[in-house]
Amino acid sequence: MGDVVSSHLDESRRGMITAQTQDVMKQFGKLYEQQYAVALFNSVRYEIEGGGGTQSQLLHRKDPLAGHCIFSGSLYQYLEETRKWRSRFVSVANSYALSLYDSQAAHDRGLQSRVTINCAGYKVLSSMEEYMDLINNSLPGVKAKVGNSPFIKLDNKFPLILWHPYARHHCFCVVTEKEQKKWLAVLRDCVRHSNNGLPEECIVQTPAFTDSVRLYRQAKGHYGTWDMMCGAPPQILANLVMETLHPQLRHVIGPRLKGKMQQKQRNWMLICAAAYKQVLAQTSSQYEALTEACEAHRAQLDARLRTDMDQIITSKEHITSKIRALVLPKAEELLRTSIQPYINSILEALMEPTSRGFSEVRDVFFKELVEISKNSLNGGGKEKVGEQLERLSMLAFHPVKMQSCYEKMEQLNLEGLQQRFDVSSPSVFISRAQILMREQMDNAVYTFEQLLQQALEAQGQDNVCKTIQKCQDRVLKKYDYDSSTVRKKFFREALLQIIIPYMLQQLAPTCTPELPRFQELIFEDLSRFLLVENMYEEVVLQSVTKEIMMAVKEAAVQRKHNLYRDSMILTSSDPNLHLLEENPPVDWAAKFGGEEPDGSVSSSGEGRATGRRRKQVVSMIHLDDGHLPYESCLEAPGVELIPEEDAQSVDSKEEEGDEEKSSEDPKSPDSVNAIRGLINPVVEVELSAPEEQLSAASSGTEATKGLITMEDGLLEEVTHVTTVVEDQSEISPQTILQKLATIKKPEAEDEENEENPEEEGEEVAVDESPQLAADSSSQNDSGFQSLTNDRLSVGEPLPIKADLGEEEEEEPIVSPTQVEVHLV
Structure with missing residues (x-):
């Protein structure tokens, strides 16, 4: 196979590839040097004038994958x-x-x-x-x-x-x-x-690079989105070279390939890969030299900018006003006739799958926390809770658990709009939305961890379920706000990415020839920071921005998208919350389960941690039968952070089998209401009394405090008693007392009280925080159409008369009643 590559990519063709790569890099280098100075000017101006977007409610983890291996298998x-x-x-x-x-x-x-x-x-x-x-x-x-x-x-x-x-x-x-x-x-x-693009932290290099690539492709007649704008800068530049080189090689080499059809296909793949490898090696070295040269002059340019900033801004505004007078009438006409009728269609196509995807992120996060709460109540133990919280910390990076969220976005369909606006494919927008979903999930998980850590330090680990629920509700409110803000920003950027290239292409024949005369208005010493092409594109951008902002604002009013209205401003209810952002990650396994087991690994391997067991974010494969043929997809030894959904289903089937054996075993609650019911149970007891006592008894509710001795010998506090008089046959006082003494409480509550008897006197507010509702139509129109407006319908407790604690020593005969006892 090597002979095939060397025979078709001989020295002459390799020289041709090198020459074409150098030509592309030379043209790109000129653009990059110009755009680097402009990007530096914008960065310094933003720093001096200040400004910023809406502050997020969720915390951001700096390096969520530090020290982790994502996955391993065969x-x-x-x-x-x-x-x-x-x-x-x-x-x-x-x-x-x-x-x-x-x-x-x-x-x-x-x-x-x-x-x-x-x-x-x-x-x-x-x-x-x-x-x-x-x-x-x-x-x-x-x-x-x-x-x-x-x-x-x-x-x-x-x-x-x-x-x-x-x-x-x-x-x-x-x-x-x-x-x-x-x-x-x-x-x-x-x-x-x-494919997640370039790092946003590089506020000079990233915009300089992206603008240079865009301007280079526009000069070649390519205005629309580009699927190969992915990877590191050298890879993007190699793709830029291959965009023109690949068709040339195919035209020259393709007809000369020998052999059968399969052999031709195999040989062409090898030749193409060898050419790409050569181009990538050259773009890597030349781009590195280009960036080093620009960075060497950065300090000098920065000093010049800070000295002449006022003069540069004044000159830019003057020239921009003249360009606007030329371009704006033509842009508004184009916008009115060819773009405005399609904005709502594009936005609707983007919003529906995106909103479903972010809603699925919320549901996945909520279900994981409910599962942790269930296990904490069902006697899972603190070590089990610690393991689950450890797995939760990497939920955003679990490919299988996040797949249901990503699939919602993959339903995006821009058919019909792609041809009109020269959109190559919707993959650019799908990938970006999926990355935002992952970021929001990680932000929600990290914020929950920090709030839970803070609450446990203040309140202790006695009632983990209650603490988890309170932190969960706070995080969901913050997620709803942040996801709304992120989605609206994504919609605006996507619309601009679709519309602006189309406008530039349509306006180019009439506007581009007029631009050189504006260059004469720029002073020579300021020409490095003011480029007519950039100011022209800014004018086009401003002409359509208002329409896009209005379209997104109108869409925020629709309930189905669960967006905040622009008039709604959520002030941070936790002014000191962002101080927690600097805290180190929480080691839940050590916090709940004691010392981490011995298992340190050698430091000789690349990327390995020392002094502790190497972590793995995702343990993907669940072995149903304990053996997988051919050792396919084996897990890393001793590492099991995130269980599979299939594993959970197997566990649930085993639990169902156990329940058939004993119907008295505690069951996992299916909702937050059920969890709260276990924390604050209600017990009903029917008692009877002789007919002569019926006149003294009356139906009603009364708050009271008293103690009842349960069957297991524990004393339970009664907060409310509801008395309901019914027709009963005559019964002796001894029988009444016997019934009262045989009151049984839920077995799940028995286990909890045996472990934490000091928590028996605590109360849980039933409607303390919002939860998911079954029907979104019941939401109040308060200007915020998000799921956090919903409330779970919780029945009001029915207090009863009769103070069970006042005459305990005399053992009075209770009136014929139906007793509803609230245990706390």
Whole structure:
């Protein structure tokens, strides 16, 4: 195979590739130097003038994946050299890069990986048919026959293919469909994270780079979105080179490929991957030199900016006003006729799946906390609660648990709008929304952890369930506000990303030729910071921003999207909450379960922690029968942080079997109301009295305080008694006292009181915090259409007459009543 690559990519063609790469980098470098100065000006101006967006209610974790390995397991890899399948141990580091080892032992010993795959730009495929369609379309003029067999044989295995338009493909497989679904979630998470754009913390380099790429492509006539704007800057630049180089190589080399159709396809993939590898190596070195040169002049430019800031701003406003006079009438006409009628359609297409996705994030978070509360009440023990909280901390990075949220966004359909506005595909918006979902989930989890830690330090660990519920309700309120703010920002950015390129393309024939004359109005010493092209685009942006803001504001009024109205401003109810953001992560296993078990690992391996057991965020595979054939998808040894949903279902089936054996066993409550019912139970007792006492008894409710001796010998406090007079046959006082003494309380309450008898006198407010409602139509229209306006319908307790504690010594005969006892 190496002969095929070397014969088609000889020295002359490699020289041609190098020359074309240098040409692209030269043009890009000029744009980058210009945009770097403009980005620095904007950064310094923002710093001086101040400003900022809405403050988030949730806390942000600085480095959520520090010290964690995302996932590890075994797969079969197809080796192109030998055309055979080989078992590989796969480790996904916190950078989301795939590292392939010969075996798990090689990984544990810290040996060098066979290959490391950066997933940026890849697409995950789960069928050979889809893969062969892409392969068959890669070489024009070479038509595959219908039903042509693929050159990769699976033998009843389930494929997992990483496909890239330029780089080398990677083919894997597993032996069950269940494993395939889980590995799909893992691989898609790796691709999603790798495609997450450039870091926003680089407030100068990132905007300079993105604007330079956009202007370069616009000069070539490409105004719309670009699917290959993913990965690190050198990868994006390599994609930029291959955008023009790839068709040229295909036109020159394609007709010269020899052999059968499968052989031609295999050879072309190898040639294309070799060319891309060469381009990537050159863009990496040249981009590094470019950024170093710009950073070397940064201090000088910064000093100049701070000295002449007022003069630069005045000159910019003067020139912008003249450009606006030229462009604004044409832009408004274009906006009125060709864009405004479609804004609501685009927004509706974006909002529906996005709102469902963020609502699913809220539901997943809520269900996880309810599960923790259930186990804390059902005698799970503090160690079990600590394990669950430890798993909760990495919930946002669990590919399987988050998959239901991501799937909602994958239903986005912009068909019809894509052709009109030159949108290549909705994948750009889908990936961005999914990243925002993951960020909001992690923010909610981190805020909950900090609030719970603070509450436990103040109140202790005696009533964990009650503390969890209070913290959960506070976090859900904050999540609703932040998710609304994040979604509205996402909608505005998506609309701009769709509309602005279309407007620039339509206005280019009439406006672009007029721009050079405005350059003469800029002083030469200020020309580095003021570019006519940037000011022109700002005018176009301002012309459509008002329409987009109004469309999003109107959409916020609709209940179905659960958005805050713009008039609603939520002030932070926790003024000192953001001080907790600087706290270190909470080690729940140590807090609830004591010392972490011994299991330190060697520090010789790359990326390994010392002094404690290495953590793994996701333990993906649940072994139903205790054995998985061919060692596929094995877990890392001794690491089990997040259980599988299937495992929970198996546990639930076992619990159902136990319940059939003994109907008296405590059951897990299905809602927060049921949990509160276990904390604050109600007991009904029917008693009878002789007929002569009926006249003295009357129906009614009365708050009271007293004690009742239960069957287990414990004293329970009574807060309310409701008396209901009924017709009863005559009964002796001894029988009444006997019935009163045999009152039984729920077994779940027995267990809780035996463990924490000092908590018996505490009360829980029933309607203390909002919960999910079954019907959103019952929400109050207070200007905030979010799920936190809903309330669970909790029945008011019915107090009763009769103070059971006043005449306890005389053992009085109770009137014929139906007693409703509230135990606290």
